[in-house]
Amino acid sequence: MGQGIVAPQLPELLHGSETLAMDSGLSAVVLYLGIFLASFPFGKASDRGRVHWLLTGGLLAYACTLLAFTLQPDRTALFLIRFFEGVSISAVFVAADYLLGKLSPPDQRGKWLSFYGVALSIGLLLGPLLSLGWHQWISASFAGPLIIVAGLAALSAILSGVSVRVPAAIFGELTQAGRKISLRGNFGPLSAGISYGAMEASLVAVLPVIALQTFHVKPELCLIFVILSAAISSLPWGISSDRFGPEKVVKVLLGVLAIAPLALFVFSRGTGTSTGLQGMPLALLSSLVFGLIAGGLYPVGFSWLLAQVDDSRYGEASGAFTRYYGLGSIIGPGAAGWLTQTQGYSGLLLFLSVLGFFTWGGLQLPGLLLRRRRH
Template identity: 25%
Template structure:
């Protein structure tokens, strides 16, 4: 196995561990707070600390990445997550947990951003979609498996946290055996332009999917239970309906990535956005038919569940390699911002209009994105060979 493929598979395993960590820690802490009698509102605000950490640190992640390299930045993120995980069982105060979850968000952001950028760098243009889809698949599988760790809680408070610490140790061991690498250096020219402005000007279309995916994921996880209760669906059914979206995305994550390598990212995302938008528009028609709900969410998940990885691959296609880390920063900010906005926007929609309007909003957003893809110049499908920063 070549060094680059070994690096790729180690990163895949590490991100699966990170996904499992998030998939377990979010519901685990929610359950522990519920057992303490904490209100659902405060519980949700405490959980938001994770995303706040991600959003606030994201604009600064490119600095350590370029100075320390991919591996060192990943290790620093894993250290933060490990420390926070080890300290959580020692405290029960809300303020302390808020700080620790904030640190987990910072660590997760460093880990995911660096590993995504590393996978993007070592992947060839011919396999970039497939490789980034494998990355997204690994995270999705880990995140989906995470809640199973709740079954360890009856064995003792430390047991699920101890399992996570063991997995982190495996990650440290694998990372220690890898050689560090660095992003390509940005070559300055006489006529300067802010690198973020350059990336937004060239890759704006490729950066929209990260926002859309963050909004959809948080809407389904955070707002759908409220929608279900207001439309007479039990929480037991919610726990069965929601995974349909994840299952759908897992099933087509790799096939869509491979297809995008052959047909082009923009074309694949356009079709997927139309299918996902139609599925969300049809969702209110399901009424209380939970099987129809599961089918529609599975279709939507299959269509748009790989949007983040496809968008990042598209950005790598149309941007010079030295600017891809900057695009990753913007994508991470988009995802985190959407994750914070979604519960508030959906709350207003459900309070002032009908609960089902949250699905129409997601559907309309996807169809608008599809229209933008169709309207965009075909020239963005080819990598732009220009000096950086670019002239306006």
């Protein structure tokens, strides 16, 4: 909910900036840098049985960062707050992923991880709705919604601290066996994490600016449609992963990510007999397509990674997936922000299409090399 409130307000918080799209992208880079740096030690802490404290502390820290936004920080302070917001989000993500990985049956893991994806989408959806309702009926200030969500985060932390106890049986014996979880050895699932992070972060950072400057619609409206589409598509993607295997589903998702932005570009430009989609119709179509793809990358990619590691290393796996999600999230907003600053909506489409072609091509490369060796 917090990100769903903060993201649409970034243009207002950075209203004095002459390079709004770029600064909005950089603020997201700082957020995900915090996620990237914190994910590895948090994953190790989970494997050592500290996941309970990680979840409680992360929720409390996140509540504090939301309250800090109500102080109307300047540009430098805003970037600092976003960094600590990323650290707190990393703690919650790693702890939640770890627990879901441990508690879900292997043959239903995609489905249960997609339920978590739906829960995330619901939270992201409620954030803009709360913000819009508050602005419409109570006050133009967005401090109220932030205080409400900070209170909910603190309440969740308190409930976790006093009532939630993780069964000791879910912790395997700590082992150093096996190779380090790296991009080289686990390119498939981790490429899904990179793509998901880059796509989500670039949309959160840049789509509100495009909504205002290109589509001329409320930023919250675009984010709501992205989130709705992601929530609706997440469960079917997860069930498909359990039935057909996560590898096949990830390849489909990345292929769609490569091609769909090109189709949207054609729709926006039109043909010789039409002027193409513009304004509200293009905004809604783009948001629905982006959400459809994003809804599957997290649950299917993480399910694929868990299938490749021993259950005593789920914390490390969670930290690795979050780390590469954070890496993609660092790259995405800066690149998408720069392209959007120079090329507008077409720049965002170019970034997403290149991202899809690069990661999809990386998944095809081992098979092509193997066929070449056989011949």
